[in-house]
Amino acid sequence: MRDMKTPSVYITEVATLNDFVVEVASDIPAFIGFTEKATHIDGTSLTNIAIKIKSWAQYYLFFGGQAITKFTFEEQSTSSLGLSFITSSVTLGSEDYKISPYAKNYILYHAIRLFFDNGGSECFLISVGSYDDEITLKAMQTGLDVLTKEQEPTILVAPEAVKLAASECYQLQQAMLKHCGRTMKNRVAILDVYDGHLPKTVSRDPIAEFRQGIGEDCLDYAAAYYPWLNTTVVPKESISYKNLEVTCIAKLIELLKTELVSPLDLQLTRLKRKDDQRIIDKIKHQKDQYEALLEELKTSKNKQGQPLSSEEQDHLNKVLFNVSKIFAQLINEIYAQINLLPPSAIMAGVLCQVDNNEGVWKAPANVALYSAIDLPVAISDAEQENLNSAVSGKSINAIRNFSGQGILVWGARTLDANSADWRYLPVKRTAIMIEQSIIMACKPFVFQSNDANTWTSLRNNIKYFLTEIWKKGALCGASPSDAFRVEVGLGSTMTANDILEGLLNVRVCVALTQPAEFIVINIQQQMQKS
Structure with missing residues (x-):
């Protein structure tokens, strides 16, 4: 308290609130791709800078409008004049023609529209080039490097990865997995299946190619969805x-x-x-x-x-x-x-919508998709079994069209479905949210005395936080003691030598809720009683 030696009025601020753990945001995607421009209102360049936008109007202000995608059409017997990843056959007059995009085909503008249409509220955007540039692996990787300096994003999306050559697309997706699972460990990636508008045929299987191409590292930090979507994001007019x-x-x-x-x-x-x-x-x-x-x-x-x-x-x-x-x-x-677009951006919007409405622990599935009108590939129950239960464990979440219900997300698995711990996307994302929230809450205790007072304060703060999210349904258990356990202290998580080394170890055990993916209803015939 201040020395009061002169008659006057003195104000003393008293802290009444503890430094409780605060739940970090889980609904902030980061998009990487090409835009018409990347310029601040003061004229400075925003290329290769992570910019947080909170509305469609703000995107348009900083990054401009859509690209005019050029198309070619030529007789089926001739070869394409440019790069094309989507083609269709059509009879014009008396001849059969192949219609395909010519060279550059930018889709980030449409992806951001789908994100906001499906519940997205804010996101980071890294523009790695303009419509005068080629879509290259190097440019996309540069945007990924920019994101290593940003701690806030929790979801990573690169819709234009599918506009690269197949081998480069898989290189970028592998880099996205390592970025999430090794470098940052605080976000997940949503990946698109390359050529995911095509069904499995005798000659080609896009799902098998995707599983082979993405490698084996950090699979629990990503989810993939199939097929692509027929949308209405670009009006016919x-x-x-x-x-x-x-x-x-x-x-x-x-x-x-x-x-x-x-x-x-x-x-x-x-x-x-x-x-x-x-x-x-x-x-x-x-x-x-x-x-x-x-x-x-x-x-x-x-x-x-x-x-x-x-x-x-x-x-x-x-x-x-x-x-x-x-x-x-x-x-x-x-x-x-x-309007045939990969689903990663629309799924980023769905994740944000579910996080805001119910919580990160709720499975982002059985959710209707806006601005999507049809699917280029219909998936049956038998076909989804193959998507869910691959020998490699690389599960692909199905998007299906159900009669009377519309187009629904019908899966919530990570790419590491062989893992009992991290099989489900909401479980992984909830764990990340808890980890990051506790990490942020522990930072004020750095350089504090490593004694019983600090341990008790830290333990109580973490318990309060876990109790609150247990009440919301993030943790299972009839009581807080069933849902989590927090341990910290000498003889429990630390030795005397740890204290001398300046180490303060905290052990947090939580029982995360698992989605009810399979509901089994047993129906038995009862004998007549009267």
Whole structure:
């Protein structure tokens, strides 16, 4: 207390609250990928800097909009002009064509939209390049290195990993596992199955390739989900002929001429013989309109020779969509491919939603997905058995479409399903939350006297914290003594030599709740009683 030698009013602050353990946040993902820009409002670069954003508007302010994904379409007999990881076959006119993304295909923008749509509230984002850059393993690994300086993120997501070559994707995913399980030990990774939009066939099994590719290290620090999702994150109104690679425009014009103009020429040839001028003039007018549309498509200029404005481009796109089945089919295929996305970002949103509503100990499963309308691969009970029960233990969580219920997450396992301790994702994440909360609470005791007073204070603080989360349902047991045990002190967790060495050892044993993954209902016939 201060010396009071002069008559006056004195204020003495008295601490009434103990330094109780506080539950750390568990719902903060970190995304790595490419953005349109990475610039602060003051003009400074944000490239390769971990930035925390709390809304979609904030993302748009700092990192910009979506990329215009360019597509090619070519006859099935020819090879692709660029890199493509998603393709579809479609008949345009009388020929079969293959439609695929051309070269760069950025999806982080869409991934962040899915994250916020599915319950995400805040996240870190590391932009490792712009849409002028190639998606490379080196750039993605640089973003991973940036995250080693950040303690707050608890979930690691890299949706654009699947846009690398397969071998590079697996290298990055292995690096993500080591980052979580060795370097940081305070977060888990959500991994995407490479080519996870494809089903298992006689010639190829994407699940087997994924299990082989991710290696064996730190599997309990990650979860994977299959298949990918057909979403609505990109509206159809935003898809246009501008999504076609420039060399394909001439090919499209030839197809449209065959579809729209050639039949009119044939009609004119026949009608001239009958000398029906009124009908001839009508068909000529329609032909002139079609040819004018194709000229605008070819030159990107209006009748006055000026470049098409955005409104004129939209009008041209709508008219072509309405008059041409070929053009409409092409746009529909591009729309479907752009909206076919890996599930890691949407699952990050689900984890955050469940954490906020019920707690990190609740399994992020049996949850509906927003902005997802269909699945490219349907999974049966027998097929999910293979996903769950691999000899390697590398379980893949299924996403399934149930009649009357919609698309649901139907699994909550880590990649280390052979481990009795860390088989389930909520168990692992709850353990991480408890560990990090206790670590943060112990830091004020560094350099304190290693004596009974410190041990008692530390023990009581940890017990109070564990009792509170037991009340919430994070721990099982009829009473706190059944749910956890905290040990600290000489003769219990420390020796006299430990104290001389400055070591304060605390042992915490907890009974974590396990999800009821299999519910068995026994039905037995009872004999008639009357």
